[in-house]
Amino acid sequence: MPGRKIPKKQLISDLQRVADQLKKTPTVAEYQKHGNHSRHTLVSRFESYNDAIRTAGLEPNQQVADPSDSGLNISKNQLIDDLRRVADVVEGTPTQHQYKKHGDHAANTLVREFGSYNNAIRVAGYDLNRHTAASKSELLSDLQRVQSKLGKTPTSHQYDQHGEHSLGRLTNIFGTYNNALKSADIDVNSRIDIPAEELLTNLAEVTDNLGETPTRDQYNEHGDYHADTLGKRFGSFGTALKEIGYEPNRKQPVSDTELILDIQKVAKVLGGPPTYDQYGTHGEFSTSTLVYHFGSYNEGIRAAGYVPVREVNIENKHLLTDIKEVQKKVGETPTVMQYNEYGTYHADTLYKRFGSYSSALKAAGYEPNQYRDIPSSDLLSDIRKHSDERERAPTSPRYDEKGKYAAKTIIQRYGTWSDAVKAAGCEPPSYHYYSDKQLLRELQRLANGNKAPTPREVEVSGKYSYTCYMDRFGRWWQACVRANLRPHVRVPLKEREYSAFVETAVQYDDPITKIIGLLSAFTGLTTPLLGEFSTEWLDRLYSDRHDTLIVVPSEHIATTEDWVLQIPKRWHPPSSDEAHELPLEGLLKWHDKSKITDIDTIGKGGVTGYIQKIAKKSGIDRQRNCFDSNLRPSLAAHLIRQGAEVWEAAMQVGFEYTNWGRLGETGIEDYLLWVYQMDGTVHHDYEPKGVHLDPPMTHE
Numbered sequence: 001m002p003g004r005k006i007p008k009k010q011l012i013s014d015l016q017r018v019a020d021q022l023k024k025t026p027t028v029a030e031y032q033k034h035g036n037h038s039r040h041t042l043v044s045r046f047e048s049y050n051d052a053i054r055t056a057g058l059e060p061n062q063q064v065a066d067p068s069d070s071g072l073n074i075s076k077n078q079l080i081d082d083l084r085r086v087a088d089v090v091e092g093t094p095t096q097h098q099y100k101k102h103g104d105h106a107a108n109t110l111v112r113e114f115g116s117y118n119n120a121i122r123v124a125g126y127d128l129n130r131h132t133a134a135s136k137s138e139l140l141s142d143l144q145r146v147q148s149k150l151g152k153t154p155t156s157h158q159y160d161q162h163g164e165h166s167l168g169r170l171t172n173i174f175g176t177y178n179n180a181l182k183s184a185d186i187d188v189n190s191r192i193d194i195p196a197e198e199l200l201t202n203l204a205e206v207t208d209n210l211g212e213t214p215t216r217d218q219y220n221e222h223g224d225y226h227a228d229t230l231g232k233r234f235g236s237f238g239t240a241l242k243e244i245g246y247e248p249n250r251k252q253p254v255s256d257t258e259l260i261l262d263i264q265k266v267a268k269v270l271g272g273p274p275t276y277d278q279y280g281t282h283g284e285f286s287t288s289t290l291v292y293h294f295g296s297y298n299e300g301i302r303a304a305g306y307v308p309v310r311e312v313n314i315e316n317k318h319l320l321t322d323i324k325e326v327q328k329k330v331g332e333t334p335t336v337m338q339y340n341e342y343g344t345y346h347a348d349t350l351y352k353r354f355g356s357y358s359s360a361l362k363a364a365g366y367e368p369n370q371y372r373d374i375p376s377s378d379l380l381s382d383i384r385k386h387s388d389e390r391e392r393a394p395t396s397p398r399y400d401e402k403g404k405y406a407a408k409t410i411i412q413r414y415g416t417w418s419d420a421v422k423a424a425g426c427e428p429p430s431y432h433y434y435s436d437k438q439l440l441r442e443l444q445r446l447a448n449g450n451k452a453p454t455p456r457e458v459e460v461s462g463k464y465s466y467t468c469y470m471d472r473f474g475r476w477w478q479a480c481v482r483a484n485l486r487p488h489v490r491v492p493l494k495e496r497e498y499s500a501f502v503e504t505a506v507q508y509d510d511p512i513t514k515i516i517g518l519l520s521a522f523t524g525l526t527t528p529l530l531g532e533f534s535t536e537w538l539d540r541l542y543s544d545r546h547d548t549l550i551v552v553p554s555e556h557i558a559t560t561e562d563w564v565l566q567i568p569k570r571w572h573p574p575s576s577d578e579a580h581e582l583p584l585e586g587l588l589k590w591h592d593k594s595k596i597t598d599i600d601t602i603g604k605g606g607v608t609g610y611i612q613k614i615a616k617k618s619g620i621d622r623q624r625n626c627f628d629s630n631l632r633p634s635l636a637a638h639l640i641r642q643g644a645e646v647w648e649a650a651m652q653v654g655f656e657y658t659n660w661g662r663l664g665e666t667g668i669e670d671y672l673l674w675v676y677q678m679d680g681t682v683h684h685d686y687e688p689k690g691v692h693l694d695p696p697m698t699h700e
Contacts, residue, residue, distance in 0.1 A: 273306035416474035504618035524654035
């Protein structure tokens with residue numbers, strides 16, 4: 001049964017019906033409320049919402065709803081008149097959220113025309129709302145009011161329609177919408193083990209009602225469940241569609257207009273322009289897609305008519321007080337997950353401010369949790385505890401929602417979620433019958449040459465879900481490399497590029513540039529750590545008998561132990577049979593004695609600039625800001641190629657001492673796999689296991 005499309009004539013007729021009903025051209029929000037179809041359907045058939053409006057013989061509303069249309073300039077008087085109309089509706093000074101619900105224009109249009117929303121309020125002759133942010137109790141009372149009005153637990157979409165406050169305010173305060181529901185003593189909308197037949201029946205009903213194959217967004221809007229639920233049950237949303245006889249919608253190249261409309265959609269949900277992380281969570285597309293189309297994330301935000309959000313400088317004392325409040329609630333040193341659930345802020349804010357979550361805990365007077373000390377029996381017991389009545393284990397995301405520990409903690413212990421499930425004696429999640437080779441072949445099908453697809457591309461266009469890969473291979477990165485594809489992040493430089501970087505750093509005239517370049521190439525110090533680097537971290541610098549060491553104090557890193565690594569005196573370029581002397585130790589002695597420039601005053605941004613300068617001079621112009629994050633993987637691969645002991649390489653690169661390792665994102669074993677798969681070199685301590693597609697090939 002092929003996917004059917006709603007005739008354009010039917011869409012136009014519906015637009016005209018809504019216009020007649022409202023006695024005016026409907027805005028996007030008004031059509032979403034009164035129309036029989038979704039904005040996504042109109043945009044997919046007419047390129048933009050305003051194109052559909054024009055085809056229907058109507059005049060587009062002159063607002064920022066459709067940035068693809070130029071030359072539409074609404075006057076300030078019209079905006080003020082509309083603001084006063086909304087004030088009459090709400091019987092008082094309208095909040096920005098109220099204006100978004102009742103106004104004919106985008107609230108950000110007011111911001112752009114008057115400099116701020118409050119300025120528009122003043123020009124309209126109203127007093128400002130002094131309570132700009134609702135308290136927790138007010139938010140919870142409003143949730144309960146909406147529940148009472150609807151007679152059931154409101155979905156997030158329903159709350160955004162009927163609530164007095166923004167959904168963004170709820171999620172900012174409580175971490176997630178479900179946390180807010182729990183705090184309001186409202187049952188969360190979640191059912192476990194919904195019968196597959198029930199899911200497919202609902203999907204078929206939505207498809208019939210729309211008259212076309214639904215996108216994920218359309219299903220989320222019209223379905224009883226969430227597209228993620230179908231993805232977890234059937235491997236992907238596309239597979240669920242195939243189960244009912246429809247071919248999934250394959251995404252065409254996305255347009256600037258689609259991206260801008262999606263930014264505006266997210267902004268409406270959050271009550272303001274999204275930050276980079278917020279768009280990554282709530283947006284339909286990836287942040288990298290925005291960067292690709294607009295040059296930078298902030299330029300994308302500006303193209304949508306918004307002013308980019310600047311991070312608020314929350315005082316450290318408030319962050320530390322919040323940690324203590326969370327500790328009181330949970331009765332123990334809070335984990336990252338617990339802090340994100342109960343804290344006022346987000347753990348990412350703590351990372352940025354203190355360098356690591358552990359450092360933030362120490363500053364608050366608590367000892368960080370050491371998950372390496374958790375007995376394996378406790379981890380496995382908790383998996384069994386959250387398995388269903390058929391002893392089928394939860395997927396890793398489901399476990400993260402319900403389990404006592406983080407799924408990544410278990411994956412770090414056992415390698416993959418599937419291996420942990422086996423060790424617990426449970427049945428794997430329902431998609432276990434897909435073979436490793438099937439999964440990896442699908443990645444190759446979706447790849448662009450040898451460049452791996454993104455998780456988003458897999459979710460949209462793949463046969464299997466991102467969760468399926470994570471549970472099977474432990475890390476997305478590992479799955480990509482096993483498929484002989486280049487991941488998008490943490491990819492080592494080619495050997496000749498790494499060598500060129502080192503030689504350029506050695507030959508650089510400026511000693512500070514030389515120090516930063518060589519430290520970044522031969523130690524795993526991250527750019528924030530290089531920005532804090534001090535000669536006080538050096539040990540045995542003037543010893544004639546021992547190698548010089550760098551001892552990074554634990555308060556600067558993600559563990560309770562100091563990180564000890566060596567200053568190399570020589571290195572072995574891949575193009576030479578002989579080792580070359582390195583001047584790094586001598587430069588550090590000069591720096592220690594001269595004190596001409598303190599590296600720790602340069603900061604992270606300055607360090608990145610030095611590294612980029614060396615990269616450009618060495619002919620490595622990758623046109624990406626994350627070049628410095630490629631140096632740690634390059635060092636790992638270099639040490640493995642040189643035959644260094646695994647423990648020595650791990651200590652020198654130090655993944656486990658930084659967020660990369662703490663978050664379970666990477667480890668030295670990843671680069672043992674990389675060197676084997678991409679170079680065809682087997683390290684003496686590495687035993688290749690599992691599926692590796694295609695003969696190992698070089699990236700030279």
